[in-house]
Amino acid sequence: MLSDDELLRYSRQILIPRFDISGQEKLKSARVLVLGAGGLGCPVALYLGAAGVGTLTLVDDDDIELANLQRQIGFESGQLGESKAENLAERVRRINPLVCVSALNQRLGGDALARAVAEATLVVDCTDNFNTRFALNRACVAAKVPLVSGAAIRGEGQISVYDSRLNSSPCYHCLYPEQGNEDLTCSEAGVIAPLVGMIGSAQAMEAIKVISGVGTPLVGRLLILDAWEMQWREMKLARDPSCPVCSG
């Protein structure tokens, strides 16, 4: 199933006994939907594309701005005003022409979001607003598609995995009530550059673990990073039996 080119390109991870050729073949067969092509979406797309995820769809309706370049490492100064999704997809193709990358230069919602999620093996949430996060969580629970969630602001980051194929897994809504959450975005509160790389890289790693079945994904666990103190805390997450999204 893997060509000689692929065996050589991915040899450094195929060499890992627990991952091996079977892990690589699972990556090749996977279809990953990445929502958001910003600070988190850049490292997620670059790593998953380079590592050989067979089909990637990158979704973002924003254009590249000067203030993005401090942390959104998929982009260059010559691309200001151009589409984030399209430029990031092109960058992944230049790194790895063996994977199929498509860009959606739009904000996905409603039926279009539900369809895109249902077609995916796994979804990575790299967005920065609560409305999209909740809509994405509902779509993932409905389609039973695992969701790798990440967030970064100022010097603080969070990451977890919600896998509604598992009865014990909480969903994003179990953790956060839908009302009363204010959007606090990086454009208002700021963010230190490498933090988005740390959280985005961890999201890419979790995606590879869930797809390959190797290792222990962050299901039922929330990791919280204080980058200024360089401390990671782990919180156990339980499923909310009265959650309106994933229970009943």
Ligand SMILES: [Zn+2]
């Ligand atoms: Zn829930």
